[in-house]
Amino acid sequence: MSSQNPFLLSLGWSEFFQSSFEKCQLDQPATAFAAARVVGQERGHYRVMVKPELILEAVVTGKLHKIAKAGDAAGFPAVGDWVAITLSAGNRKAEIHHVLTRKSLVQRKRVGNKHQNQIIASNVDFLMIVTSLNEDFDIERLGRYVDLGQESGVTPVLLLTKTDLCLDSEAYITKINSKFPNVKAFAISDRDPGSLEALQVFFSRGMASVLVGSSGVGKSTLCNFLISGDSQKTSEVSTDSRGKHTTTARSLLLTRWGGLVIDTPGMQEIAVVGEVQAESFPDIEDLILKCKFTNCRHGADPGCAVVRALKDGSLENERWQAYLAR
Ligand SMILES: Nc1nc2c(ncn2[C@@H]2O[C@H](COP(=O)(O)OP(=O)(O)OP(=O)(O)O)[C@@H](O)[C@H]2O)c(=O)[nH]1
Ligand SMILES: [Mg+2]
Ligand SMILES: [Zn+2]
Incomplete structure (x- = not known):
């Protein structure tokens, strides 16, 4: 090697x-x-x-x-x-x-499980915080993402998407620059390729970035542009009941400029510290696969992996309750 x-x-x-x-x-x-x-x-x-x-x-x-x-x-x-x-x-x-x-390692605390943090991405250089300039815009939440980047040893960058739908992007930029003077911010739109070209420096050979932000803000759309027609993209999205393409798994892709980008699922999965958001439970889904019966009700059924994990303490009751309440 x-x-x-x-x-x-x-x-x-x-x-x-x-x-x-x-x-x-x-x-x-x-x-x-x-x-x-x-x-x-x-x-x-x-x-x-x-x-x-x-x-x-x-x-x-x-x-x-x-x-x-x-x-x-x-x-x-x-x-x-x-x-x-x-x-x-x-x-x-x-x-x-x-x-x-x-x-570097970007990770989050898990809702209802103090011991098991959720890893978002490892070995990246930039945390690309994606928000659209509409209802999603929440400066306090952006602040928590910026903190997350800094705590993780990764440079945070703010990407403000869908400028084509926003009449006053300049006002947002001014607000952001005064709140986060040390963080680079870019206003972009998939309808304006020029705005995307400005991101080349972050997605060039030798660089790796992870895209984070709420569902629907345009992370995968940006990824699509970055990988320009790579067929891998389609395998990473599923269509939910509302016919919406939403990212279900994390994946690392090679960009047109030779750098790497990691797309992540939106906020349904990634809970911001201090905010109780719905999140996924891959650890519990793994456990359930180990139950003896596929229709296990995780109570009195024999061979239940959940009951076993609750007993031996590897699964906290608090987290199991959070799963049930999702
Ligand atoms: N008008 C406009 N629409 C956009 C832009 N970028 C993305 N969209 C649209 O926004 C919707 C959601 O975009 P996605 O890229 O799937 O959002 P996402 O952040 O990957 O969402 P999750 O995978 O659920 O986390 C799609 O219908 C896109 O076409 C933009 O710059 N302008
Ligand atoms: Mg997506
Ligand atoms: Zn079970």
């Missing part, structure tokens, strides 16, 4: 990750690891990029699962992570043995 591997370099590999990788390899000389980057994650299933155009389904090894489980959510791989893998199933699947040391 050479640090000069052009493919790895184009994906953001550096000496920093190389040395973490070498350490894993030294600790386990009998296993030949390859480096890969986590580009997708949904409910305990991962997708890792191993080579250009080669994305494999991946799971964590039992050993890593055990170690991660004993700590907090940060022990599990997240989108953006570099990982040490081996190939399995005739090179069609990957097993993740180690998460390489992270350069």
Whole structure:
């Protein structure tokens, strides 16, 4: 594994990750690891990029699962992570043995679970805080996102979308500049490609960004422009009952300028600290999959993984109640 591997370099590999990788390899000389980057994650299933155009389904090894489980959510791989893998199933699947040391980590507190934070993205340079210039605009919430970026070691950037629908974008910009003098802010619209070209510096080769913000503000629309017609996009969106395309999983994509971007689901999933928002429960959904019966009612049914987890304390009752009340 050479640090000069052009493919790895184009994906953001550096000496920093190389040395973490070498350490894993030294600790386990009998296993030949390859480096890969986590580009997708949904409910305990991962997708890792191993080579250009080669994305494999991946799971964590039992050993890593055990170690991660004993700590907090940060022990599990997240989108953006570099990982040490081996190939399995005739090179069609990957097993993740180690998460390489992270350069940065954006994470959130979970509603109803003090011990399990929610990882938004790892190893990114910019936290792109997306808000549309309408009902969604909430300067206090933007402030919490800015704080989150700063606490995570990631530079926050404000993207004000849908300027085409707003008569006084200038007023918003003035307000934002006075409230956040040290944060760069851009007014953009997907109807105005020129406004998007201004973002090139953040999405160039060697840079990685994560898009966060409420549902419907235009994160995926921006992503679409950034990846310009990459077919991966469509696999990441599902149509909900109202016929709305909404992002359901995090994914890392290569931009037209050679940088990387991570799209995330909107606020239904990402709860801002201090705000009680509906959120997803991937840990509980994973548990439910382990119940003996598919129609388990998570009460008196035998072999219930939820009841077991509540008993052994790995699932807090508070979090289970939050799930039930969602
Ligand atoms: N007028 C206008 N509409 C836009 C703009 N950007 C996005 N939209 C529209 O806003 C709607 C929501 O956009 P998405 O990109 O799916 O929003 P999202 O932030 O990814 O939403 P979630 O995946 O649910 O978090 C779509 O109908 C877009 O066409 C814009 O600049 N101007
Ligand atoms: Mg989306
Ligand atoms: Zn059950």
